[in-house]
Amino acid sequence: MKKHKLLPLSETMHYILLALREPLHGYAMMQKIEEMSAGSVRIAAGTMYGAIENLLKYHWISPVETHDTRRKVYQTTAEGLEVLAAEQERLQRILSIYEGADGHDQV
Amino acid sequence: MIKFKLFFDIEKEEKWLNHMLSKGWACTNVISGGFYTFKKTDDLEQVIRIDFQQDLKKEERSNYKQLYEDFGWQALKEKSYDGSYYWFKRKDGNDELFSDNDSQIAKYKRLMKHSSYWAILFFIWLMMFYSNDNFYPFNIKDAYFTPGLWDKEGFTFLFSFLFETPLAIIRFILPWLFFATFGMYVVTYFRYRKSLQQFIQ
Numbered sequence A: 001m002k003k004h005k006l007l008p009l010s011e012t013m014h015y016i017l018l019a020l021r022e023p024l025h026g027y028a029m030m031q032k033i034e035e036m037s038a039g040s041v042r043i044a045a046g047t048m049y050g051a052i053e054n055l056l057k058y059h060w061i062s063p064v065e066t067h068d069t070r071r072k073v074y075q076t077t078a079e080g081l082e083v084l085a086a087e088q089e090r091l092q093r094i095l096s097i098y099e100g101a102d103g104h105d106q107v
Numbered sequence B: 001m002i003k004f005k006l007f008f009d010i011e012k013e014e015k016w017l018n019h020m021l022s023k024g025w026a027c028t029n030v031i032s033g034g035f036y037t038f039k040k041t042d043d044l045e046q047v048i049r050i051d052f053q054q055d056l057k058k059e060e061r062s063n064y065k066q067l068y069e070d071f072g073w074q075a076l077k078e079k080s081y082d083g084s085y086y087w088f089k090r091k092d093g094n095d096e097l098f099s100d101n102d103s104q105i106a107k108y109k110r111l112m113k114h115s116s117y118w119a120i121l122f123f124i125w126l127m128m129f130y131s132n133d134n135f136y137p138f139n140i141k142d143a144y145f146t147p148g149l150w151d152k153e154g155f156t157f158l159f160s161f162l163f164e165t166p167l168a169i170i171r172f173i174l175p176w177l178f179f180a181t182f183g184m185y186v187v188t189y190f191r192y193r194k195s196l197q198q199f200i201q
Helices: A011-019 A026-036 A045-057 A078-098 B010-022 B058-070 B101-129 B154-200
Strands: A061-064 A073-076 B002-004 B025-031 B035-040 B046-052 B084-090
Touching (some): A011 A026, A011 A078, A045 B058, A073 A078, B010 B084, B010 B154, B025 B084, B046 B101
Antiparallel strands (some): B025 B035
C-alpha cells in the first residue's frame, strides 16, 4: 500500500486530530492544543489554516453546523479516528521499545 | 509617503517592510506593481508578515480572514488580486504565521505554482508577439512594427502611432513580465530548497 502523504502524522496534525475529538474552531483548537501539550505546542495562524485545509481534503475532519456564522467549527471524522488509532498503535510499539520490551536494555 | 520597490523574493519584501516599521513607517497599502504607501507611526513594536493564498473564493476568504484575526492578526487590505496577504500585529512573542516547517514549505509551493503559471503564460504570449527582426525590450520605439512610422508626420503619424501603441506596450512589457515571473519562480525555488534542507537536518 502506498504510504499516505500525511502519515506518519506530524506533531501539528496529530494534536489537531486529537483536539478535534470535540468540535472546535481554529483559535479554540490552538488554545486546547497549548493546554494539552503543557504549553510546548503553539500552532500559528497560517499553520492552522493550512492544516485544516489539508485535513478537510482527506476527510479526516469535517465542518460542524453551529450558531456561529463567522467561525467554522470542525470535528474529527470516523476516518480521522481510525488514523489516530493506527498512529496510537505505531507509537505504542515505539514506546515499548523505549521501555525495553524487545529484550534489549532499557534506554 | 509612497515608495516604489520591486521584489522577486517575498521574504526580502517582508524584511524590508519590517525594517520600515522599525524606523516608524507603517505600511498602509500595497498596490500591485511595486508601490507601497506608508504612514508615520509611534508604535515600533509591530510586526508584518506576508502570506500567499491563491484563488480564495469569497466564502473561503472570509473564513481565512476570520481565523487569522482570531489569532490577533490584522489585514492590511481587504482584497488581494495577486494572492499575497499582508498581516500585521503588535509583537507579543507569537509573531510568525507558521509554526512548523511543513506549512512554511507549503507556502513556497503555492508561490511557485503561481509564478510558474504566469511565467509560462507570459512566455506563450511572448512567442505569439515575437518577431525576429526586432528586439525591443530596451527601447519602446523598437516595439512599433509599422514600417516607416517614425518618418511619418502630422495626422498620419498620430493615427498610426496611437493605433499601434497598445500593441507596442504589450510587446515591450511582455519580456519583462516573463523575466519577472520567471525570476520570482527561481528565487522561490531556492527558498523552497533551503527550507527542505532545514527540514532534513
